[in-house]
Amino acid sequence: MLFSCVVDYINALIIDKYRNTYKAKLALIFSIIINLSLLAFFKYSDFFISIVNSLTNYNIPLLNITLPIGISFYTFQTMSYTIDVYRNEAPIQKNIFSLSTFVTLFPQLVAGPIVRYSDVSYDLNHRIHNFDKFYNGVYRFITGLCKKVILANNLGVIWYSIKATPYDTLSLATSWLGIICFTLQIYFDFSGYSDMAIGLGKIFGFDFLENFNFPYISKSITEFWRRWHISLGVWFRDYVYIPLGGNRCSKSRWFLNIFIVWFLTGLWHGASFNFILWGLYFGIILIFEKLFLFIPK
Numbered sequence: 001m002l003f004s005c006v007v008d009y010i011n012a013l014i015i016d017k018y019r020n021t022y023k024a025k026l027a028l029i030f031s032i033i034i035n036l037s038l039l040a041f042f043k044y045s046d047f048f049i050s051i052v053n054s055l056t057n058y059n060i061p062l063l064n065i066t067l068p069i070g071i072s073f074y075t076f077q078t079m080s081y082t083i084d085v086y087r088n089e090a091p092i093q094k095n096i097f098s099l100s101t102f103v104t105l106f107p108q109l110v111a112g113p114i115v116r117y118s119d120v121s122y123d124l125n126h127r128i129h130n131f132d133k134f135y136n137g138v139y140r141f142i143t144g145l146c147k148k149v150i151l152a153n154n155l156g157v158i159w160y161s162i163k164a165t166p167y168d169t170l171s172l173a174t175s176w177l178g179i180i181c182f183t184l185q186i187y188f189d190f191s192g193y194s195d196m197a198i199g200l201g202k203i204f205g206f207d208f209l210e211n212f213n214f215p216y217i218s219k220s221i222t223e224f225w226r227r228w229h230i231s232l233g234v235w236f237r238d239y240v241y242i243p244l245g246g247n248r249c250s251k252s253r254w255f256l257n258i259f260i261v262w263f264l265t266g267l268w269h270g271a272s273f274n275f276i277l278w279g280l281y282f283g284i285i286l287i288f289e290k291l292f293l294f295i296p297k
Helices: 002-017 022-055 071-086 096-104 117-125 131-163 172-203 221-227 230-244 251-269 273-292
Strands: none
Touching (some): 002 022, 002 096, 022 071, 071 096, 071 117, 071 230, 096 117, 131 172, 221 230, 221 273, 230 251, 251 273
C-alpha cells in the first residue's frame, strides 16, 4: 500500500510538471502498469498458474501468497488519482502524507465504497467537524452495524442451513425461503458495510458518496447495476467503458465494450472462473435488455 502511494505520488508530480507531453503520458502508463501488476501478482498469480498447469503438462507449484487487505480497493483508488490528474479532473497533491491519508482511510478500505481522490481532495485539508455531522455519522454507522449483525448474519444462518440440506429433500417453499434469505443477506451485508464506512467518514469529517440506492426496487438489470455497488460501477464506467468508446460507436463494438467491462468486473470480484462467468452472465443479460427491451443505454 505504501509503495503504491509513493509510485502514484511521484507519477502524478511528473504528469503535472510535463502536462500535455509524452512524458506525462509515459508517467500515466507507468502508474497503471505498476498498480495492475501489483494487483495481478498478489490476487491472480495462483489462478493463472493453475490455468497453465491444467492446459499443459507442467506442475508449477502455487505461490500461496497472502492477499494484502484491501488491495482491490486501494489499487483502484490510487489509479483514479493519477488518471484524474492526467485528465485535469483532480488537483495535484504535493503533500505525500495527505495523499497517503486518502489511500489508507480505513473506514472504506476493506469493503468500499471506492473513494476517488476528486471526491475527498478538499476534505483532506479542510475537514469540517461539528456535532451534527458527528451525530449523523454515528447514526449511519449504527444503521449499518444493525444491517450486518442483526439482519445479514441471521438471514445467513437460515440460508446456510438450507444450502446444506440435500436438494432432493427440499420443498418448494423451503427453496424459495433460501433464495429470499440469500438475496437479503448479501444486500444487508454489503450495504451495511458501506453504511458503516460512510458513517465513520462523517465522524472524521469526510463525505463519502452513496454506494447502494435501494437496488431491489429496480425495474431492470440495467437499473439494478446503477443502484448496486455504485462506486464500482461508476469506476468501470469512467475508466474502462467510456475510454473504450462506450455506446458512441458501432453496435458490435458497443456490445464488445459491455463484455469487456463485465469480464473485468467479474475478475475483480475474485480469481476464479465462477466470478468470470458471473460477470459475462450479466453482460449477456444487459445486452439482451438493450436489444429487445428498449432499456436506456
